[in-house]
Amino acid sequence: MSLSDDEDLSDVQDSNEEPTFNLPGNHYATAYSSRWTYPGSELLSPDDLKVLKHMNCSYLSSDKPVTLLALKQHAQSLTKLIAKLSTTSVAVAVRELGRDDGSWGYQETESFDWLNDLQTPYETEDELHHVPLYSLLNGIREESEDTGLRHHCPLAQVQDSGPLAQPGRVRRPYQTHHNLVMHANECLEILDHEYSSTGGLMSILPTNAEEDSVELAGARNSLLGQWLMHHQHLVARMHELEIDYANALEALGGEAVVPLQRRSGPDGMCQGREIAYPQDRFVLVNAGDDVTTYLHHRLDITEAHVKQKEKTWKTAGVSGERIWLKERGGDLYARGLIPIDILTRYYRLAGKGHEAPIFVMPVFDQHPNATATPRMEARPTVVSIVTPTWPKRVSEWEYKFKKQLDRAKEMEVENRKLTREMTEMKDSMALLNEELRRNKDELVFLERTLAETEPEE
CATH class of the missing domain: 1.20.5 (Single alpha-helices involved in coiled-coils or other helix-helix interfaces)
Known part of the structure; x- marks a missing residue:
């Protein structure tokens, strides 16, 4: 990486550091981060941040918060130094040296009143100029080329000072929402790494064993323990709801058919439907054409084996003549039933007791619309903790x-x-x-x- 003639180190760091929350460092000062640089504060616009990228100095990065008086004194000293290092050919309207009649210059306590006289150190008795500006404290403790930025601990305390300070009062100037979240995230990452051999952060909770009852009660009284327990319970409950939801979808996946009780012979389809009664005890669900096709396929396979046996029995003379009928094509077939055994699932509405109808789903293990539910029930779809492994x-x-x-x-x-x-x-x-x-x-x-x-x- 090389720099061009019109590019400095701060421009390079803009692409490597965090331009959202930090002002990049340069050759003379480290990076700067405070409540003023957060986008949510809306105190500085993006154009302001570009102009202020050279503002950081030891005044803003020390442990003691700076005051408005100190900032003006610092600015006056820098202005005096710049005036000694370079020349100017333009006149400006400031108060004449030795005069205090108010004819020129800024009024006292205004933003640039320190420009009125560069020969006398700036002083003021205004109370607001002596109030510590905690919001301007630099939250970055140090900057290294190897480790990058290191921030102050958001829980660090400083003694309250200034004309409005209360005796014994302490402040946490680095305690912003962003710093607290980053600090908590770093602590949780350390805990997750330490417990990585047992499953990570989720395994930090005590068990339900009797010897861990005291620790479990303490965990329930802590915010982190309540959070983790709520997460575990939520995951377990979500898994149960997913299974119930999958079963409900399967039960209602196809058109619910109320089977008709047939009172006809084995060849009722050829003779026509004689009597049909509504059946309210068993309701056939999710039994569409795909299930019918699969059942007929299984029955065809079984019937092929039965036909072969019947032909063998007929040839051997051990089969009666009355069970044989002739098909339209001339082939003979034996009357009878073709049985198969399939896995069927039964449902019942909860809380209804024996009065509730029973929903029947045939071919549950081979159902094309119910293949995911058996796997979900056998193995949880959501795992609360990762598989324990020894970290490398x-x-x-x-x-x-x-x-x-x-x-x-x-x-x-x-x-x-x-x-x-x-x-x-x-x-x-x-x-x-x-x-x-x-x-x-x-x-x-x-x-x-x-x-x-x-x-x-």
Whole structure:
């Protein structure tokens, strides 16, 4: 990675760090993050954040919160230093030195009143200028090229100070919702890693055994314990509801058919339907054409075996003549029944007792619309914890490419070092060019003065 002439380190870090919540660091200060930089605060617009990317300094990154007075004094000192390092050729309307008649400049306690006099250190007795600005404290503790950003603990306490401070009161200036969530997430990740051999974070709860009763009662009184127990109960309940829902879909998957009680002979289909009574004890459900086709297929296979046996018996002379009939094509067939055994599921409405009808679903094990439910009942579809495994300290991928990763890390550190040195050399070159320009201007001025003062010949 290399930098162009018009690109600095802060522009590079904009693509690597967290531009949403942090102002990137530069060669002179670390990254900056506070309540003002969060998008939800709406205190600064994206254009404001671009201009303020060079605002961080030790004033904002120290353990003591800065005041408005300290910020103005710091700005006045920087303005004085800049005035000494460079020149200006434009006049501005500020108060004249030594005058305090209010004819020029800003009024006291205004935003830029420290510009009125750059010769006198700025001071004010305004109470609001001495109130600590806790919201401006930098939440980033340090920044390293190897480990990146490290934030302050959101539970860190500081003593309250300022004119409005109460005796003995402490504050948590880094306790924002974002920092608390990130801190809690990091703690949970550590616990999940420590318990990875037993199933992760979900296995931290005590068991229902008698020796764990005290610990289980304590877990129920904690927020994390209540959360995990609620999650486990929710997963178990969801699994039961999924099974009930799957059974309901299967029961209502096809048109519910009320079978008719037939009072006819075995050849009733040829003779026509004689008497049909409604049957309210058994209701056939989810028995469409696919089930009928499958049953006929099974019956055809069984009937083929029976026909072969009947022919053998007829040839052997052990079969009666009255059971044989002739088909339309001329083939003989034996009258009788073709039985098969299939797995059938029965349903009943809960709470109805013996008065409820029984719903019958045939061919449950081979039903084309009910293949997922048996697997779901045999094995939970939602697992509350992961399968316990011993964690690997070094992954196979990292072990394979460890040398390349180490070399890339060294090159990245070296590249950042060279980038910093190049920027420092550019700054030094700019100062030298400015000094050279001043020397040239002084030389021209001296030459003119010397030419004007020389006596004419």
